[in-house]
Amino acid sequence: MNHLVLAEAAVNPLIPKTAEMIVGVIAFTLLFLVLRSKVVPMFEKAYALRTEAIQGGMEKAEKAQQDAAAALAHYTLQLNEARGEAQTIREDARAQGAAIIEELRSKAQEEAARITAAATASIEAERQQALTSLRLEVGTLATELASKIVGEALDDQVRQSRIVDRFLADMEKSK
Amino acid sequence: MSQLVVAGGPGFVPPSTSDFDLPSIFGHSAYSTKPVFLVALSVILISVFFIAASRKAAVVPSKLQFSGEAIYGFVRNSIGEEIIGHEFMRFVPFLFTLFTFVITNNVFGIVPFLQFPAMSHVGFPYVLALFSFVIFHYVGIKKQGLGKYLKGIAFMPGVPKAVYILLTPIEIATFFLVRPLTLSLRLFANMFAGHLLLLVFITGGDYMLHDSHIFMKVLSPFSFAFGIGMSFFEFMVQCLQAYIITLLTALFIAGALADEH
Numbered sequence: 001m002n003h004l005v006l007a008e009a010a011v012n013p014l015i016p017k018t019a020e021m022i023v024g025v026i027a028f029t030l031l032f033l034v035l036r037s038k039v040v041p042m043f044e045k046a047y048a049l050r051t052e053a054i055q056g057g058m059e060k061a062e063k064a065q066q067d068a069a070a071a072l073a074h075y076t077l078q079l080n081e082a083r084g085e086a087q088t089i090r091e092d093a094r095a096q097g098a099a100i101i102e103e104l105r106s107k108a109q110e111e112a113a114r115i116t117a118a119a120t121a122s123i124e125a126e127r128q129q130a131l132t133s134l135r136l137e138v139g140t141l142a143t144e145l146a147s148k149i150v151g152e153a154l155d156d157q158v159r160q161s162r163i164v165d166r167f168l169a170d171m172e173k174s175k
Numbered sequence: 176m177s178q179l180v181v182a183g184g185p186g187f188v189p190p191s192t193s194d195f196d197l198p199s200i201f202g203h204s205a206y207s208t209k210p211v212f213l214v215a216l217s218v219i220l221i222s223v224f225f226i227a228a229s230r231k232a233a234v235v236p237s238k239l240q241f242s243g244e245a246i247y248g249f250v251r252n253s254i255g256e257e258i259i260g261h262e263f264m265r266f267v268p269f270l271f272t273l274f275t276f277v278i279t280n281n282v283f284g285i286v287p288f289l290q291f292p293a294m295s296h297v298g299f300p301y302v303l304a305l306f307s308f309v310i311f312h313y314v315g316i317k318k319q320g321l322g323k324y325l326k327g328i329a330f331m332p333g334v335p336k337a338v339y340i341l342l343t344p345i346e347i348a349t350f351f352l353v354r355p356l357t358l359s360l361r362l363f364a365n366m367f368a369g370h371l372l373l374l375v376f377i378t379g380g381d382y383m384l385h386d387s388h389i390f391m392k393v394l395s396p397f398s399f400a401f402g403i404g405m406s407f408f409e410f411m412v413q414c415l416q417a418y419i420i421t422l423l424t425a426l427f428i429a430g431a432l433a434d435e436h
Contacts (some may be wrong), residue, residue, distance in 0.1 A: 011192050012192075013367060016296075016298030017298050018298075019298075020211065024302035027215060027218045028302060035225060038226050039243075039271075043244060046233065046236065046244065049233075053234050
């Protein structure tokens with residue numbers, strides 16, 4: 001027991017050994033220098049690269065989104081323009097169609113009027129012709145008939161025409 | 176001396192502080208002890224791992240880079256940026272070194288064959304606390320000027336004058352004595368006690384296994400099992416202590432950077 005106490009007293013754990021303190025200083029300093037020069041900058045570089053990669057990716061995505069939005073706006077605008085244009089064209093076509101129909105109708109009416117007028121004129125001319133030839137023939141026929149009935153030669157021109165006129169006048173009177 | 180006692184003593188000799196006094200591996204040099212080799216090994220392992228992990232600095236990280244970045248990002252963002260604020264980047268290399276250095280050496284405490292936390296030798300935590308101490312005071316002095324910085328510590332603004340009789344000694348002690356001491360002793364004591372606890376269960380189980388009494392032999396596996404269970408608990412403490420020393424250092428730096436604390 002006495003030996004044990006002596007042994008314990010010989011090694012006071014709170015008294016540092018000079019050699020170990022020197023080793024501690026050297027070891028720690030060495031490790032510090034190695035980690036500071038070789039390890040920390042590399043890890044920081046990896047961090048920076050990663051941040052950059054993420055940030056770059058995000059910026060790229062943002063730009064793509066902006067581009068897409070711009071394209072959408074552009075196309076929407078174009079679509080609206082096209083729609084407006086189509087509307088105008090449709091209206092123009094309708095107006096033109098109406099004009100064409102109107103024109104055709106008036107032309108047709110004109111034509112019809114012209115055809116009617118021509119027909120009326122030709123009918124009138126033919127009636128006049130028919131009337132003239134009829135008068136001539138009726139005169140001849142009646143004279144022949146009368147000469148046959150009466151036996152009297154009515155070849156005297158003057159008399160003949162007087163008789164025909166009287167006959168006709170009688171016919172018209174009796175009508 | 177301790178070996179003599181263990182060999183000659185009757186019955187179970189519980190592990191003591193002398194178990195931390197490891198002999199030199201080569202010759203009698205104080206620079207060839209196990210903790211010195213472990214610290215050197217940790218520097219090599221951390222350097223190799225993180226250089227390999229950060230070498231490519233790829234946008235899409237490999238598994239190796241991802242795991243390295245996870246640790247770096249934890250210190251950088253959760254400790255550095257969160258606590259120090261916009262000037263944090265200047266201190267990231269230091270905080271990162273502190274965290275990786277402490278956690279690696281702590282975890283060595285439960286790594287098979289290594290199985291010794293270098294931070295249970297108080298010299299190493301003292302050194303770390305010293306670095307932290309120098310840096311946060313330097314930052315404060317550079318930011319606010321020596322006079323203003325010291326005045327801010329000794330005479331906290333917005334306090335009635337009479338209170339200074341009590342407050343000034345407490346504040347001065349806090350900034351120049353308590354902070355570095357608690358920083359180093361917390362780490363040291365946790366690692367020391369944790370290692371001692373594991374030693375108790377493992378050497379105890381070993382002792383019981385070799386005891387002539389059958390009852391002791393039967394109970395021996397329970398001691399080992401408890402030792403293994405405590406190893407997991409120790410792993411948690413080791414990570415937590417690495418986090419705490421880094422966090423507190425960041426807090427001290429943040430306090431020194433702030434115009435008023």
